[in-house]
Amino acid sequence: MNLTLPLSDTLSLIHAPAIAEGKTALMAKGLFLCEQDQIHAGESAGFGLPVWKTGQHAVFPSLLSVRMLTPHVIEKVYRLDRVAMWRICGMNMPRIFRAAMEKITAIYMRLPARQQSLLSIRDALCALFRIRSAMLPSRSHGRCRVLYAVAAKQLKVTVDGRKLRGRGELILLNEASGAPFTRLYFGRRILEGRDIPAWQPCPFETVFVNPATGLGFALIVPPHAEPARSRLACGREIARGLNWAGLALTTSQRRFSYGVSFQHILPNYADGPWSNDENALSAPMDTTDS
Secondary structure, eight states: OOEEEEOSSSEEEEEOTTOOOGGGTTSOOOBEEEETTEEEOTTOOOEEEEEEEETTEEEEEEEEEEEEEETTEEEEEEEEEEEEEEEETTEEOOHHHHHHHHHHHHHHHTOGGGHHHHHHHHHHHHHHTTEEEEEEEOOOOBEEEEEEEEETTEEEEEEEOTTBOSSOEEEEEEEEOTTTOOEEEETTEEEEGGGSOSSEEOOTTOEEEETTTTEEEEEEOOTTSOGGGEEEEEEEEEETTEEEEEEEEEESOSEEEEEEEEEEOOTTGGGSOOOOOGGGGOSOOOOOOO
């Protein structure tokens, strides 16, 4: 069942569980961006998808429930119970290999200038040795409830992860297909295509843009937030089984809100940040358990 939240006459965010590709196909997705009837999904996680990061392991979600609360609000409840499992020639690799791959990924993320070259090598090795990665069921780390509300070309994401178990951090993925979003405004720098790193820390003014239509998206932290407890990273990957571009917000808080703004970028955008109505994000969070 598809659900739609309209942003404007030409933009919307949709819950579309049948859309899935690549290694992320077996995990839940957030909301996909739809522009002029074109769904920018790719193999991305969509917008507002929670991931539970504990130690060296990232735990991904399955969808427990979804419902439309109002014409402008969707509620999703996720169960954090998916892990990336590596296979070679169709056989599962030992858990120690998965831990090693996660450590290699952590090193790779700290070398943004080398990431595109390393990604090409990874792609060739995976094809040669028939190495695949997929999200498979694992033990549950608890539930996370997320409210998605739209107004004035903005998505407000309200997260309640108080029912997650153990120690960790929440990562909120905000991604679209990497094929159309080929431009990144990174502070006063503009990066294009393959010059965009696969993963790199970035300021909150960072914006991804679809040059064909001028549509961009950026994250907004509300005025009452605690910036020291949140950090942002950006990235884009186009390779074998990879097709995404987006922003990841990491926080030590289990109950918080943030926004995603969707606007068309003016040619002189690099002269300064776009205008965002942060007051739209400062309303009290509705995190009542249902």
